[in-house]
Amino acid sequence: MRKSAKFWNLSLLRFTSIPKFSIRKFSDCTFLDNSIECILGTKQADKGQVSILGYNPRKDRRKLFQKVGVQFQECDYQPEIKVSELCEETACLYKTPADWRELCSQFGIGSKIKNDVKSLSGGERQRLFIVLALIPNPEIVFLDELTTGLDAKARRDVWKILSDLKKKGLSIFLTSHFMDEVEVLCDEICILKKGKVVFYGTVEESKAVSGSKKFEDAYLILSGEEVDGE
């Protein structure tokens, strides 16, 4: 972490200066995992301050996380736990939790409530993690590489869910490696290169800045990862 001290300052300052969250995109996974953990306070940044909804995620943890839902990429659960138990255990931590049974049926896993979490398919599990992130009735949700490892159909299902949530006014902080996904879902994007913010704006702006027609090309140019021979 110390090696990349510069990064934490830069990017975290950028985040704090943005008053309102909307769907955003980051790239560059090693820095990315650390930066998300710094934002959420599970890791200590070397310098700088983080503030979400006006709270410091380390000091005001208990107040902040009443209003924020999180899904970590390597999100794990107790072995042998059932869907209902995981939901119940999560719901009991919040003052005004949403009805998890309703959320489960809304996201198409209502019939799986009594199953073991490990017996769910990849898509069902990701939907369960969305449900878990939504249980607090959050104002912001952080979703870390939600669609990695899903098949095309499951991915589209998740997209639909996220778009619906966005329409309802929920702020979503999304990270992804799939440019098609980012283009469809995100209002504002942020591209990181080796941990530094190289672009922040909308998809259209990124195309204009890089002078390319496709967003994926724009991403490759901006992040400096152009494919040889193009």
Add this chain to the structure above:
Amino acid sequence: MKSFLTLLKNELKLNIRNMNMVIFAVIMPLIVLLILGLLNGTRSAADGVEYTFMEQSFGALCTISICAGGLMGLPLVISEYRERKILKRFQVTPVSPIKLLAVELSIYIIYCLVSMITLIPVAMIFWKVTIHGSWLAFLGSWLLTMISTLSIGMMVGGIAKNSKSASVIACLLYFPMLIFSGTTLPFEVMPEPMQK
């Protein structure tokens, strides 16, 4: 309080489903009791003493579940939860870490209680074991043993990097205690230099 009970209920369910602690903390002490009972019956511990061998060993039997919970169960659960990033998931919820640890601690206190409650009637009915001193002193020392052993368990769970090193540390602590403290092997059978 409600969240504490819900957490306790679910974590206890998971723990029982895992079966490890049910076997080591509840069933094993009972089996040891049965074996010792069948071997020794109501024989007195040594020539000319008032108490039977079973009465002498009863205290030790009650500590089996405490040691199993405190030195095997608790450190492994805590380090496994950290290794699997389950604690990290709890970190981004409003739950306080103290509450979470208190839930895990309560589970092992429940195991110890269940073990003692099953041991007492069996020992009393079949081998007429009675507590010669005061019950209060017996329960007091039981409580003290439990608290100190479980806190060792919490410490091991806290310092171990992952569940593997937790089990190594726990074994290093558990087996010498089991063998040399006089719980399983009576103090009297040890060679003389060791007794001193």
